[in-house]
Amino acid sequence: MKGFFLGLSKLILGVAIALILLSMAGVATARYFMGRLSVLPPKPLYGDELPAAEPEAAPEAAVEPVVEPPPEPAPAAAAPPEPALEPGAYNATVVQPIGLVMREGPGVEFPQVGGVDVNEAVVVLEEPADQPWVKVRVVSNGQEGWVKAGNTRRVE
Numbered sequence: 001m002k003g004f005f006l007g008l009s010k011l012i013l014g015v016a017i018a019l020i021l022l023s024m025a026g027v028a029t030a031r032y033f034m035g036r037l038s039v040l041p042p043k044p045l046y047g048d049e050l051p052a053a054e055p056e057a058a059p060e061a062a063v064e065p066v067v068e069p070p071p072e073p074a075p076a077a078a079a080p081p082e083p084a085l086e087p088g089a090y091n092a093t094v095v096q097p098i099g100l101v102m103r104e105g106p107g108v109e110f111p112q113v114g115g116v117d118v119n120e121a122v123v124v125l126e127e128p129a130d131q132p133w134v135k136v137r138v139v140s141n142g143q144e145g146w147v148k149a150g151n152t153r154r155v156e
Helices: 002-037
Strands: 090-094 100-103 112-116 121-126 133-138 144-148 152-154
Touching: 112 133, 112 144, 121 152
Parallel strands: none
Antiparallel strands: 090 121, 090 152, 100 112, 100 144, 121 133, 133 144
């Protein structure tokens, strides 16, 4: 009878250790993949965003380079002033890591009109107190639309 209980306890202990090892391996595997998936891939570039390829110059034999004097600096032209903001408007940047979807109106029932990338400059035009949406204008292209409030940060 003593041998039966000894064998039974070894079986239970062996199964418990096997389950613990399997669960630890599963946790380690999950942590590995979570760490790998937390890094965002590089943003794909399309059309005008692609860097221009420089043409390769043919090697020339023993040609002395022509040294040109540096051009005289042009008189400093005054940079055009930024357009004044409407009353109540302010500059901001998008802080949502995945960017924002712009809509025609303040709600998800309105159609999408575009998107805004993270860290892109926008001008907040309206911030109605009665709804969780703000009207913005993208600085780079002038497109206007509504985005969810709380996803932009005021720039001073």
